[in-house]
Amino acid sequence: MIEALGLTKRYGDVLAVDDLSFRIPPGQVTGFLGPNGSGKTTTMRMILGLDRPSAGSVTVNGHRYVDLPVPMREVGAMLDARAVHPRRTAYNHLRCLARSNGIGRSRVDAVLELVGLDGAADTRAGTFSLGMAQRLGIAAALLGDPGVLILDEPANGLDPEGMHWIRGLLRDLAGEGRTVLLSSHALNEMTHIADHLIVIGRGSIVADASTEQLLKSDDTPRVLVRVADGYGESLSRAVVEAGADVRRMADGALLVSGLDSTRISALAAAGGEDISELTPQVASLEETFMRLTGAYVDYRAVAGEWR
Known part of the structure; x- marks a missing residue:
């Protein structure tokens, strides 16, 4: 269990985290989402005792992280997969961590096999690809067989097989009754992994709900439309002109947002176009995220012609 009460962090005049209160229970995967600069990593650092809160508190299983007698046995964390001495082998990196926490060699071998790095145990970490570094970081987080896991962008750099693996791993760990908190910008992947989502913007909570509830909260009608002849220009x-948005899909279909099937059908009939498909669509997590956080984005690119 992770619990934050009024958690606040200031850096001079900058309010990075603003009065956050939340509970992350065991037995589920909780996704932690927000735009760049929203305070996700700062919040994770405060959970792990790396940053001191300006106000409020955060505890793990009822205790501050710094008060845990053997932290790695209770909390496994990965905030930066590249935070490894580049000349150490994967095995030696994990062995150093294990010795400092009273963990035996057999556990090092076990986590290397679990993350698929047993064949690279004697390879220097500085030569690892980003995906391999991620696997090593996850191995370090699992080293103490902890009941709580905190992972910042664990899927970053993983190939499709790796994405499938991390999805199954996190679901299995939560199924064992562990507390799993992870941040990610891979929103569609989070739909398959996370049971619950906490969304923040500029340090404040924007949404705190189950993934299913959050997706259902977006009631904008969306319809996939296929025109029998042509591209439906x-x-x-x-x-x-009717006030909706339309996006052409890769296969030529139209995704219409803001009008229901009945209205679209009437517009098509008035224009003399035959429709072969009208299929209502559920909002994606990406669309819901953009709707919730649009007002909190600090860095926004401008679309236009490249010169």
């Missing part, structure tokens, strides 16, 4: 124009 006139229908696209009519949809936009």
Whole structure:
């Protein structure tokens, strides 16, 4: 269990985390989402005792992290997968961590095999790809067989097989009754991993709900439309004029947001276009995230022609 009460962090005049209160219970995967600069990593650092809160408190299993007698046996964490001495082998990196926490050699071998690095145990960490570094960071987090896991962008750099693996691993760990907190910008992947989502913007909570509830909270009608002949150019124009958004998919279909099937069908009939498909769509996590955090984005690119 992780619990924050009024957690606040200031850096001079900058309010990085603003009065956060939340509970992260065992037995589920909790996703921690927010735009760049929203305070996710700062919050994780305060949970782990790396930053001191300006106000409020955060505890793990009822205790401050710094008061845990053998932290690695209770909390496994990965904030920066590259935080490894580059000349140490994967095995020696984990062995040093294990010895400092009273963990035996057999556990080092076990986690290397678990993350798929047993064949690279004697390889220097500085030569690892980003995906391999991520696996080593996850191995370090699992070294003490902890009941709580805190992972910052654990899927970053993983290939499709790695994404499938990390999804199954985290689901299994939560199924064993562990507390799992992870941040990620891979939003579609989070739909498959996270049971619950906490979304923050500029240090404040924007949403705290189950993944299912959060997706259902976006009631904007979305419909996938296929036109029998052509690409539906006139229908696209009519949809936009009616105040909706339209996006052409890779296969030529239209994704219309803001109008229901009945209204789209009427517009198509008025324009003389035959529709072969009208399928209502559920909002994606990416769309829901953009709706929730649009007002909190600090760094926004401007679309336009490249010169």
